[in-house]
Amino acid sequence: MKQTISEKIGALRELMRREGLGAFIFPSTDPHNSEYVADHWKGREWISGFNGSAGTAVVTMTSAALWTDSRYFIAAAEQLKDTEFVLMKERIAGTPTIPEWIGTQLSALNAQRSTLIAHRSTEVGIDGSVMTAAAVEQLVAELRSEGGLTLRTNIDPLRTIWTDRPPLPTAPIEIQPMQYAGKSARDKIAEIRNALRKEHADGMLVATLDDIAWTLNLRGSDVHCNPVFVSYLLIDSKKATLFVDKRKVTPAVADYLRNEGVSVADYDKVGQGLKDYFEYNILISPEEVNHTLYNKVEREIVCRPSPIPYLKAVKNEAEIEGFRQSQIRDGVAMVKFLRWLKPAVEAGGQTEMSVDARLTALRAEQPLFRGMSFDTIAGYEEHGAIVHYEATEETDAALKAEGLLLLDSGAQYQDGTTDITRTIALGPVTEEQRHVYTLVLKGHIQLAMLCFPDGASGTQLDALARKDMWAEGMNFLHGTGHGVGSYLCVHEGPQQIRMEYRPAKFHAGMTVTNEPGIYLEGRFGVRIENLMIAMPYKTTAFGDFLQFETLTLCPIDTAPIDVEMLTEDEIQWLDNYHKMVFHRLSPHLDGEDVAWLREATKPLERKKA
Numbered sequence: 001m002k003q004t005i006s007e008k009i010g011a012l013r014e015l016m017r018r019e020g021l022g023a024f025i026f027p028s029t030d031p032h033n034s035e036y037v038a039d040h041w042k043g044r045e046w047i048s049g050f051n052g053s054a055g056t057a058v059v060t061m062t063s064a065a066l067w068t069d070s071r072y073f074i075a076a077a078e079q080l081k082d083t084e085f086v087l088m089k090e091r092i093a094g095t096p097t098i099p100e101w102i103g104t105q106l107s108a109l110n111a112q113r114s115t116l117i118a119h120r121s122t123e124v125g126i127d128g129s130v131m132t133a134a135a136v137e138q139l140v141a142e143l144r145s146e147g148g149l150t151l152r153t154n155i156d157p158l159r160t161i162w163t164d165r166p167p168l169p170t171a172p173i174e175i176q177p178m179q180y181a182g183k184s185a186r187d188k189i190a191e192i193r194n195a196l197r198k199e200h201a202d203g204m205l206v207a208t209l210d211d212i213a214w215t216l217n218l219r220g221s222d223v224h225c226n227p228v229f230v231s232y233l234l235i236d237s238k239k240a241t242l243f244v245d246k247r248k249v250t251p252a253v254a255d256y257l258r259n260e261g262v263s264v265a266d267y268d269k270v271g272q273g274l275k276d277y278f279e280y281n282i283l284i285s286p287e288e289v290n291h292t293l294y295n296k297v298e299r300e301i302v303c304r305p306s307p308i309p310y311l312k313a314v315k316n317e318a319e320i321e322g323f324r325q326s327q328i329r330d331g332v333a334m335v336k337f338l339r340w341l342k343p344a345v346e347a348g349g350q351t352e353m354s355v356d357a358r359l360t361a362l363r364a365e366q367p368l369f370r371g372m373s374f375d376t377i378a379g380y381e382e383h384g385a386i387v388h389y390e391a392t393e394e395t396d397a398a399l400k401a402e403g404l405l406l407l408d409s410g411a412q413y414q415d416g417t418t419d420i421t422r423t424i425a426l427g428p429v430t431e432e433q434r435h436v437y438t439l440v441l442k443g444h445i446q447l448a449m450l451c452f453p454d455g456a457s458g459t460q461l462d463a464l465a466r467k468d469m470w471a472e473g474m475n476f477l478h479g480t481g482h483g484v485g486s487y488l489c490v491h492e493g494p495q496q497i498r499m500e501y502r503p504a505k506f507h508a509g510m511t512v513t514n515e516p517g518i519y520l521e522g523r524f525g526v527r528i529e530n531l532m533i534a535m536p537y538k539t540t541a542f543g544d545f546l547q548f549e550t551l552t553l554c555p556i557d558t559a560p561i562d563v564e565m566l567t568e569d570e571i572q573w574l575d576n577y578h579k580m581v582f583h584r585l586s587p588h589l590d591g592e593d594v595a596w597l598r599e600a601t602k603p604l605e606r607k608k609a
Helices: 005-019 043-048 070-079 098-111 133-145 185-198 209-216 251-259 267-276 308-313 317-347 352-364 381-385 431-448 458-470 568-588 591-600
Strands: 023-026 056-060 064-068 085-089 123-125 150-152 204-206 232-235 240-243 262-265 281-283 300-302 369-372 377-380 404-409 411-413 420-425 451-453 481-483 492-497 511-514 517-520 524-527 530-540 543-550
Touching: 005 023, 005 043, 005 056, 023 043, 023 098, 043 056, 043 064, 056 098, 064 070, 070 085, 098 133, 133 150, 185 209, 185 232, 185 308, 204 209, 204 281, 209 232, 209 308, 232 267, 240 267, 251 262, 262 267, 308 492, 317 352, 317 411, 317 420, 317 530, 317 568, 317 591, 352 369, 352 377, 352 404, 377 381, 381 404, 381 517, 381 524, 404 524, 420 431, 420 524, 431 458, 431 511, 431 517, 431 524, 431 530, 431 543, 431 568, 458 492, 492 511, 511 543, 568 591
Parallel strands: 023 123, 064 085, 123 150, 240 262, 281 300
Antiparallel strands: 023 056, 056 064, 204 232, 232 240, 369 411, 377 404, 404 420, 451 543, 481 492, 481 511, 511 530, 517 524, 530 543
């Protein structure tokens, strides 16, 4: 039988008692600072039961708490119900930081005189291999300020208390063909070395999985929905070494790597590889490399961000063409799905999970389909207000021919990654729903129409998507846009569009989503999302300017629009977008699908004079 949360916490506390720990911290990351991790490293989920992608669990001898952000407040509250864990809402006034909470809990515990308390400790534990060097350094300082608490980083309790812990994945690695990659691994490594010379660095350790996959033009299946493989890449001035489980390296991949100038070593030998590193210095990004490996470096460390994310973010011609082609196939699947949806709902028997399955099946029919790029969010009415909702057998809502369905989904194709959200009126909607829907649409269109200087940051662009909803005292707390990989992770940086300051500069060739939303808890949510790419606009005496080209090809539901709220420019943008969608998708459709698409993309009826 599987252990209950209470039994897991009990086993942890017994280990903490033996080790003299007052608290233990479980982050969501793995040794590669991944957003989504292989099952082997889902320790935070295992100990708490909360399965969102972001969160930190903390357990003391007498209490437990979990921190997560606004995307997961509702879901986390439900999943933590009937457990010892208390939900801590990040960035909400009154919520203590993790060090503050630990300090308060341990101070209260250590002040007790009861003989039932087995020990009084000011030592906090964390597995240093699953937290970056920078994060550990910050945590050490913050704990020290909370009454002199200390941090121990050399213990992983999951090795002993997680009795059925999944092993590390061993699925084979695959080669990404040049027709989709656009540039050889040898050339990419040469570019990286040029970037390192500008930083006066002789080499670097690459720990981020999608950076490794991109650099070597390899893909894997070690992480759900993300085509990456568990590994490290050590680059010096003359050679490159991939540290990976050799069972994953097929003879074809071994020959390919040899021809690209890359040798292979065992995954668990990366620490020894750092000790054997012979160059004068090495670039290590403390924000990416875990604390344990960082401390194994014996050469001079150049503490700088990795140059790879910027190189990866600017797509080459083959990657851009792959995005355009994959969006056509994804759009075909979406049109087939949307034509089916409303009649199916009216006929009865459809649920959030059944429409998810239908859309997945339609995508799977498309050439070069490799899987989903993330778990589909199909939220009907009040579930649409849960930003990262995922239906389960217990929550699966029946769909009715009324109200709004928020559908956020995407696919992995070998030539591109897709991410699209449509909020769909399944029948009559309220005036409030129509008003909110149109506010979100206005924000989406304003951002899509923007022209801006090359080098602007996403924070400078963000207000365009929010200004109309801000005028009505509404807002959303997630980012407005994130980068998307080329048959890689659906969340890619460094470029982002969000309220919080992000200094990364936008350049031509960078992809980004456009996904404003409004969520009214317990009632409904609206989000409209397309994928865009920054492209050259014009060059003037003031410099180079960029504009966004929308890549996603799928009608935006016009039924919930309050046309009176749209400006003429906004109506014109929507009409032009729908004209483009019909032009590019209709040659790949026939019969009733084309007829449905023609109706769904017809010009919006103008305001009456």
